[in-house]
Amino acid sequence: MREIRMKSIAAGPEGSMFPGNVYPVDDSTAKIFVDAGYAVYETSTLNNRAVAPVAPVAPVAPVAPVAPVAPVAPVAKQPEIKLKPTWGTGK
Secondary structure, three states: OEEEEEOOOEEEOOEEEOOOOEEEEOHHHHHHHHHHOOEEEOOOOOOOOOOOOOOOOOOOOOOOOOOOOOOOOOOOOOOOOOOOOOOOOOO
C-alpha cells in the first residue's frame, strides 16, 4: 500500500481523486499513476504529518433567564366567506 499525491484529476467506477489530495492506493495503481505523470509518491505518512494544535475553547458564560412573555390576546374571529362556484355558469 502506497500513498500518492494527485497532480491531476482521475475518476472511475471506484470514485474520483482530485489534484493536491493524498490517497492510499495499492502498489500497482500507485506505479501506474506515477509513471504516467498523474501523481507523485507521498513521502510523509498519515502518522507523521504535522498537525496544528487545536486552540482551547473559552468557556461560555451562562445565559440570563428570559423574562416571561405576556399572553397574547386571541385573534378576533373572521367572518366566514361563502364562495359560489362560477364554473359552468358562463360568468
